[in-house]
Amino acid sequence: MIAAVYANLSDTERNWGDATRESIHYEAALSYMQESLSASRKLPGDDVPTRRDVADSQISIGRILGPLGRFDEAERYYLAALPEFERLAATDRDNLEARQDLANLYNYRGETLAMAGRAAEAERWTHRYLAV
Numbered sequence: 001m002i003a004a005v006y007a008n009l010s011d012t013e014r015n016w017g018d019a020t021r022e023s024i025h026y027e028a029a030l031s032y033m034q035e036s037l038s039a040s041r042k043l044p045g046d047d048v049p050t051r052r053d054v055a056d057s058q059i060s061i062g063r064i065l066g067p068l069g070r071f072d073e074a075e076r077y078y079l080a081a082l083p084e085f086e087r088l089a090a091t092d093r094d095n096l097e098a099r100q101d102l103a104n105l106y107n108y109r110g111e112t113l114a115m116a117g118r119a120a121e122a123e124r125w126t127h128r129y130l131a132v
Contacts, residue, residue, distance in 0.1 A: 003043075003053060006036035007060065014064055023068060030064045033057060052088065052101070055081035059105055066112035078109045089132075103132035 010032035017025035037057035043050045058081040065074035085105050088098040110125035 003036045003039035003057070006032045006039060007057065010036060010060060010064070014060075017064075017067060021067075026064055026068050030061065030068070033060050033064060037061065048088065051084050055084040056101065059108060062112060063108050066108075066115050069115075071112060071116035074112045075109075078105060078112070081105060099132055103129050106132065 010029045013025045013029035013032060017023070017029060037054065040050065040053040040057055043053070058077045062074040062077040062081075065071070065077065082105060085098070085102045088095065089102040092098060106125050106129035110122045110129060113119075113122035113125060
């Protein structure tokens with residue numbers, strides 16, 4: 001529950017950042033999402049929902065770092081989440097939530113690469129998003 005509260009606070013701040021383009025909101029969103037990730041990593045067990053929460057937090061951090069111009073850091077978070085979402089989507093092809101998670105990761109990575117001026121890579125990831 002703590003992880004979810006921090007994630008919700010982060011989403012609110014990121015939305016304010018998107019609306020105002022003020023970095024203070026992205027910085028606050030980053031802080032909240034790092035707390036959410038930390039809380040998710042402390043959960044006992046190695047079940048699918050916990051692994052998904054960790055990967056989802058990593059993606060959210062990547063989405064926040066992009067507008068802050070911290071593209072290399074964003075890329076590291078996307079790459080950390082990628083194997084988990086690929087594994088979940090491959091394990092059960094009928095699991096629409098897992099496929100949506102993977103598609104979102106591809107899309108957000110493409111958006112961040114576009115912000116970084118890496119158009120060709122962004123286009124490849126966007127095409128992967130569309131394929132899912």
